[in-house]
Amino acid sequence: MKPRYWHYWISLLLSVALVPVLRGLHLPAKFDWIKLGTAYWLVLAAQSVFVAALLCLIGLPRPAILGPLVERYRREPLRIVLLLLYLTALGWAFTWMKAVVLTVNTVAILEFRERKPQELRRDAGAVLLPALYLFAGFLLVFAYNDIIVSVRFGFAYDATFNAMDRWILHGWSVSDLSHWAVRTFPLPFFRFLEFIYFGMFPQIGAAMILVTLYDGKNRALQLVGTILMTYYLALVLFYLWPSQGPYYLCPGHFSRIPNTLQVYSIQRFLIMDALALWNHVPIHRISTDYFIAFPCMHIAQPLIVMWFLRRWKRMLIVLCAYDSLLIVSILLLEWHYVVDIIGGILVVAITITITDNSVFRNRWVRNGS
Numbered sequence: 001m002k003p004r005y006w007h008y009w010i011s012l013l014l015s016v017a018l019v020p021v022l023r024g025l026h027l028p029a030k031f032d033w034i035k036l037g038t039a040y041w042l043v044l045a046a047q048s049v050f051v052a053a054l055l056c057l058i059g060l061p062r063p064a065i066l067g068p069l070v071e072r073y074r075r076e077p078l079r080i081v082l083l084l085l086y087l088t089a090l091g092w093a094f095t096w097m098k099a100v101v102l103t104v105n106t107v108a109i110l111e112f113r114e115r116k117p118q119e120l121r122r123d124a125g126a127v128l129l130p131a132l133y134l135f136a137g138f139l140l141v142f143a144y145n146d147i148i149v150s151v152r153f154g155f156a157y158d159a160t161f162n163a164m165d166r167w168i169l170h171g172w173s174v175s176d177l178s179h180w181a182v183r184t185f186p187l188p189f190f191r192f193l194e195f196i197y198f199g200m201f202p203q204i205g206a207a208m209i210l211v212t213l214y215d216g217k218n219r220a221l222q223l224v225g226t227i228l229m230t231y232y233l234a235l236v237l238f239y240l241w242p243s244q245g246p247y248y249l250c251p252g253h254f255s256r257i258p259n260t261l262q263v264y265s266i267q268r269f270l271i272m273d274a275l276a277l278w279n280h281v282p283i284h285r286i287s288t289d290y291f292i293a294f295p296c297m298h299i300a301q302p303l304i305v306m307w308f309l310r311r312w313k314r315m316l317i318v319l320c321a322y323d324s325l326l327i328v329s330i331l332l333l334e335w336h337y338v339v340d341i342i343g344g345i346l347v348v349a350i351t352i353t354i355t356d357n358s359v360f361r362n363r364w365v366r367n368g369s
Contacts, residue, residue, distance in 0.1 A: 003354045007225035010232050011133075014140045022143065025150050026280070031139060032287040039288060040135055048205020050101045053108040055206055059315030069111055083107070127212045130220040134208070137228040141235065143286050146277055148239050154274040154291050157243040161294060161337040165246075168338050174331050175250040181332045182256050193329035194262055200302055200326055203319070207305040222356060223308045229351040230300050234292055237343070243293040244274060247334040263333050295343030296336040302326060303348045307356070 022029045056065055073079050083103065090099035113120045148154075165173050181189075204227065212220040247253045247267045257264055273289045302323045309315050330336050 007229045030285045032285040035287055047202035049105045051202040051206035052209040053104055055315050058318050059312035126217040127209055130208050130224045134224045141231045144235050149274050149277045149291050152242045154242045155244050155248050157241040158249050161243050161339045162249055164339045165337045174246040178332050178334045187258055193333055196325045197329040203302055203305045207309055211308055226304050226351055226355040229355055230347055233347050234295050234297055238292045244291055245293040245335050293336055294340045295347045296340035299341050300344040300348045
């Protein structure tokens, strides 16, 4: 079996072992389907279509993307009126940010349908299969993440990674940098960092859409397989060296970071939930709790996205700029150690070599010839 297909077999083995392992540890073999389904199939899906549309505007030839759209609305000005009414109704029902996202998504889907009426259903089905596979993989990661925390103290190596950070940063720690930022910058700066941090996730869905449309379903499955292989390796490393992040070690974290930020409540609940699992407090369902600090998957996934979208140079430049800000948000919000980010980069290098080694193989062949 080729290494690029290993992720299918690992996913299958983890799926078969999941229920016996959960029952053996007295953990529920149930998922919070409402929370997981809403987050993935509604929120993340809508954001992914929006980001895919933006990346198309950035990375593809503008005359080919915008030309037919502008011409169509110029010939039929009633479309503009209907679009504004649609945007207004959504803004009244939801927030204006959601209204803009849903309006852009609607325009993008209608435009695709008008340009390729015979291909919309086929392409939607082609995107669905990788999306289902990624969702199933996420369920496995959330479940085994809980399993590991119930058998391994989830904070065992935080002090070690923090000491390594102090060596790398010449005496500073991530918490020191965060405290300096809290003293220096106003609250809107941290809201911006939150937006950058949580805005990482739609990159994955957008990349899946673009890769499916331009390279086909198999290439999109390869993208998903690379992401899942990285997660499976992260689970192994988390079992060996469990840690949760700088916010756990920082004694004044929750008194310094503004409690109006979303990360405040998320980090507090993650600590509580990890301790509850370690102390075998019964839980009812497996949900979206994610405890892995090392390696940092929040930088690993964008690197995988950039690898699979590297054919579009302008997209790559924009993603590089965004992900540079993402590193800042990861550190200043005290989500990860510097060591975690380095680990995430190394894990991505390993998994891309396993699942998408054609570039390296072709280069070796050329050099050999």
